[in-house]
Amino acid sequence: MKTILRHICVLPSRLLVCLALAGPSVGILSARPAVAAPPSLLAQNLLAQEGLAVGLLHTTVQTELAIGFGQSSAVGSCVPMPQGGDGSLKTLARTNGGNDFTVELYYDNACANLYVNAVVAARNSSQNVIRFSERLTYYGVTGARVGIVRVTQRLGNSPQGQHYSELSEVATFTPVRGAMPVQFGLYCSEPAGEPAKALSLCGVGVAQSIPMLSEDLASITPINAKLTQITGASYQAEFGNNTSQLASGTGLGISAPTTHSLAITGTATNAGSSKTTGSVGLLSPFLGAPVTWTITDTAHNAKFSIALHDSATPVFIGSISQLDNSAKIATVRVDIAGNGFVLFSNNQRIKVSNWMMVN
Numbered sequence: 001m002k003t004i005l006r007h008i009c010v011l012p013s014r015l016l017v018c019l020a021l022a023g024p025s026v027g028i029l030s031a032r033p034a035v036a037a038p039p040s041l042l043a044q045n046l047l048a049q050e051g052l053a054v055g056l057l058h059t060t061v062q063t064e065l066a067i068g069f070g071q072s073s074a075v076g077s078c079v080p081m082p083q084g085g086d087g088s089l090k091t092l093a094r095t096n097g098g099n100d101f102t103v104e105l106y107y108d109n110a111c112a113n114l115y116v117n118a119v120v121a122a123r124n125s126s127q128n129v130i131r132f133s134e135r136l137t138y139y140g141v142t143g144a145r146v147g148i149v150r151v152t153q154r155l156g157n158s159p160q161g162q163h164y165s166e167l168s169e170v171a172t173f174t175p176v177r178g179a180m181p182v183q184f185g186l187y188c189s190e191p192a193g194e195p196a197k198a199l200s201l202c203g204v205g206v207a208q209s210i211p212m213l214s215e216d217l218a219s220i221t222p223i224n225a226k227l228t229q230i231t232g233a234s235y236q237a238e239f240g241n242n243t244s245q246l247a248s249g250t251g252l253g254i255s256a257p258t259t260h261s262l263a264i265t266g267t268a269t270n271a272g273s274s275k276t277t278g279s280v281g282l283l284s285p286f287l288g289a290p291v292t293w294t295i296t297d298t299a300h301n302a303k304f305s306i307a308l309h310d311s312a313t314p315v316f317i318g319s320i321s322q323l324d325n326s327a328k329i330a331t332v333r334v335d336i337a338g339n340g341f342v343l344f345s346n347n348q349r350i351k352v353s354n355w356m357m358v359n
Helices: 041-070
Strands: 020-021 028-030 077-081 088-095 100-106 114-122 131-139 146-159 161-175 182-191 195-211 216-230 234-241 247-253 263-272 276-284 288-297 304-307 315-322 329-337 340-343 349-353 356-358
Touching: 020 100, 041 195, 041 216, 041 276, 041 304, 041 329, 077 315, 077 349, 100 349, 161 349, 161 356, 182 247, 182 356, 195 247, 195 263, 195 349, 195 356, 216 263, 216 276, 216 349, 263 304, 263 349, 276 340, 288 349, 304 329
Parallel strands: none
Antiparallel strands: 020 028, 077 088, 088 100, 100 114, 114 131, 131 146, 146 161, 161 182, 182 195, 195 216, 216 234, 216 247, 234 276, 247 263, 276 288, 288 304, 304 315, 315 329, 329 340, 340 349, 349 356
């Protein structure tokens, strides 16, 4: 992997059922336990944001690794994704001693169906930190432009030591057709070389305005991923965390105080936390089966779950459900690039682009 990284509701009271049995001289009153309230729209949106962000983290890190590989790839040559799996890449141009370059990633294996055009430029690098600015233009599987991501990126030493490198970035995604921008950030350590096993410490944060709620929501989700080599630069992963941060408020954003941390900015009110578990069969810009992850928010009686249905046209299908009775209250459906929709309990259908809700 180092080769790749190197350069770059309240329930009504009638639900409390009381049964009175009366006799001439005795009265008996019994009651069922109160039923927990279903997750609110606030809880549903927070879980949808965070659940999608896990997909955003994995696909973005792997996309950045592939883009970094393109810095040393022969200009004009169509080559397979370095991590294996579906897709291909082509370096279109390289200038400034190789520090500025343009790479395209494709859905297919013949560099025909464009996924992302990446224009990368080195900025103010030092001995220990390499800085890049990026302009990433994303396209859907049908060829339509999805939106533009502008990235400020740092590559440097990892707190895990000399056998790891650290990728850190903050970015703004501007969807097409005037939808509201979404701010996100991520960090991830990547092992040097191609070890049989490694522990990758990562995290992702997303902040955005939610018109449905008339406020901003933000989430930060650390992810500890246990990597197991399949072959070469191809890896599978099991991951999880117990320490996510959820918030609502105004003027919320995401910052990266260090290369291995994220923070929520703005006027934020704590909205709880959650637990994440999951696995990926192949880490690649297009995640390879089997893929599944679950986010549990006990305080809000809610769970997000999603899985990849592998077929000729792979699709991720997920839901938000109640913890106490498993009742489904929202549905999620996105394609291999994270484009699709979330349908909430109030029947509002919100578009998803590049693993982010867009309003």
